[in-house]
Amino acid sequence: QLQLQESGPGLVKPSETLSLTCSVSGVSISSGSFYWGWIRQPPGKGLEWIGTTHFTGSSYYKPSLTSRVTISADTSKNQFSLRLSSVTAADTAVYYCARLDYEYSYYYGMDVWGQGTTVTVSS
Amino acid sequence: EIVLTQSPGNLSFSPGERATLSCRASQSLSSTYLAWYQQKPGQAPRLLIYGASSRATGIPDRFSGSGSGTDFTLTISRLEPEDFAVYYCQHYGSSHSCSFGQGTKLEIK
Numbered sequence: 319q320l321q322l323q324e325s326g327p328g329l330v331k332p333s334e335t336l337s338l339t340c341s342v343s344g345v346s347i348s349s350g351s352f353y354w355g356w357i358r359q360p361p362g363k364g365l366e367w368i369g370t371t372h373f374t375g376s377s378y379y380k381p382s383l384t385s386r387v388t389i390s391a392d393t394s395k396n397q398f399s400l401r402l403s404s405v406t407a408a409d410t411a412v413y414y415c416a417r418l419d420y421e422y423s424y425y426y427g428m429d430v431w432g433q434g435t436t437v438t439v440s441s
Numbered sequence: 442e443i444v445l446t447q448s449p450g451n452l453s454f455s456p457g458e459r460a461t462l463s464c465r466a467s468q469s470l471s472s473t474y475l476a477w478y479q480q481k482p483g484q485a486p487r488l489l490i491y492g493a494s495s496r497a498t499g500i501p502d503r504f505s506g507s508g509s510g511t512d513f514t515l516t517i518s519r520l521e522p523e524d525f526a527v528y529y530c531q532h533y534g535s536s537h538s539c540s541f542g543q544g545t546k547l548e549i550k
Contacts (some may be wrong), residue, residue, distance in 0.1 A: 351547075353537075354466070357486075365478075365486065365529055367539035378537035381442060414485055425533045427476040427491035434485055 320344035322415050322432035330409075330439050336402040338430060340415030347396050348373045351421035354398045355428065356389060358411040366411075370418060371398055406428045412436050442534050443467055447542035452549040454520050462515040462545045464530035469510045476531045477506055477515045479524075480544075486529065490515065517547075525549050 326338035338341045340354070347354060351385050356368040369379040383402070391398040402409060413432040419426035443469040464471050464475075465479055472493035478486040488497040490506035503518045517524055530542040 324497065340484055355539075364544045365480075365531075365541040370539070380539070417487075420533070423473070423535055425511060426475065427472045427497060427533075428478070428486070428489040428531075429488050431485035431487075 320417070321431055324413060324427075324432045324435040326435060326437070328436055328438060330405055330437060331441050332406055332439055333404055336400070336405050336409060338348050338400045338413055338415075338435065338437070339397050340399070341395075342377050342417075343396070345417075346393075347391055347398060348393050351419060353418040353420050354389075355389060355416050355418050356400045357414045357416060357428070358409075359434075360408075360411045360415070368400065368402075368413075377407055396399045407439050410439045412435065423428065442538055443534065443540055445530050445532055445540055445542035447530060449545065450543070451546045451548060453548045455550045456522055458520050458522050460517045460520055460524075460547060462517075462547070464508075464513045464515070464542050465511070466512040466532065470532055470534070472509050472513070472534070474533050475506075475513050477531065478529045478531060479526050479528045479542075480529065489528075498516045503505055505538070520547075523550075527530050 323341045356372040369389045371377040373391045386403045388401040414434045415432045416428040417430040446465045474495040477490040480486040494506045504540045527544045
C-alpha cells in the first residue's frame with residue numbers, strides 16, 4: 319500500500335533552516351510518471367504549493383520561495399526532502415508531502431498525501 | 442502565476458441539497474490542469490477531480506466537475522453529512538507552476 323510519511327523537527331528557530339523528509343513506501347520514487355511535492359498550510363489558512371521534484375533531478379518552486387527552498391529526491395532511500403532557509407514565523411505551518419501524477423503533459427492530480435507534520439518557527 | 446478565486450468563501454446547505462462551488466482563474470487555462478480537493482479538519486486534502494471533470498479513484502458519483510477557460514465548477518448533487526468540509530481548486534500547469542484557490546467551506550445549515 320502506497321504511503322507517504324513526513325518527518326523532521328517540529329520546532330525551528332527564526333533565521334535557521336527547516337529540513338523535512340518524506341519517506342515513500344509501496345512504490346518507487348523512480349516510477350517515471352510521478353512527481354513528488356511539498357505543500358504547506360499555515361494555521362487556519364489555505365493550501366500553498368512549495369515545490370515539486372522528479373527523480374531525474376528536476377525541481378520546480380513557487381516563485382516567491384525560490385531563493386530559500388530546495389527540494390530533492392534520494393532514490394537510494396526512496397525519499398525526498400525539503401529545505402527552507404532563513405525561516406520566519408510566517409513559515410509556521412503544517413507541511414504535507416504528496417505524489418503528483420503527471421504524464422505526457424496531462425495532470426492527474428496530487429493523489430496520495432502524507433498525514434502532515436506541524437512545524438513551528440519560534441525562538 | 443495563475444490566481445484562482447473561489448467564491449463564496451462559505452456556503453451553507455442542508456443534507457440532501459445540491460451544492461455548486463465556483464473557481465475562477467485569472468487567465469484562461471487548459472482544463473487538463475485543473476483539480477479539486479476536499480479537506481476535513483485535521484486531515485490531509487483528498488483528490489476529488491482531475492482534468493476538470495474526471496473523478497479520482499473511489500470518489501462517489503455525486504461529485505462532478507465542469508468548466509473551461511476561466512470558470513470551473515464543482516457540483517455535489519446530493520449532500521451527505523460527510524461532505525461538509527473545505528474544498529480547494531488547484532491549477533498545475535505545463536511548466537510545473539502550481540496554485541490553489543483560497544478554499545470554500547461547506548457548512549451544514
